[in-house]
Amino acid sequence: MSSEPPQDSSTGAVGTPADFLKGVIGKRVVVRLISGVDYQGLLSCLDGYMNIALEQTEEYVDGAVVNRYGDAFIRGNNVLYISAMESI
Numbered sequence: 001m002s003s004e005p006p007q008d009s010s011t012g013a014v015g016t017p018a019d020f021l022k023g024v025i026g027k028r029v030v031v032r033l034i035s036g037v038d039y040q041g042l043l044s045c046l047d048g049y050m051n052i053a054l055e056q057t058e059e060y061v062d063g064a065v066v067n068r069y070g071d072a073f074i075r076g077n078n079v080l081y082i083s084a085m086e087s088i
Helices: 017-024
Strands: 028-033 038-046 052-061 064-074 079-084
Touching (some): 017 079
């Protein structure tokens, strides 16, 4: 069995989830919470517990902006996923 990370055949990208997270620091991301609420902003940092700090944050409920924050801190146990909004 190979220990090589999986390769995305459509883009040729190779990497682990940790590589992805390192690659999106400083970029715009969408953070989806377990509750279904989305936060979009610049990922300034995160830790091993998936606690997330965002800048220029917008909160979306059912696809509509409901709040804007300068900075936001999201506790990791509420995070469903993180998605890049721009290429890494």
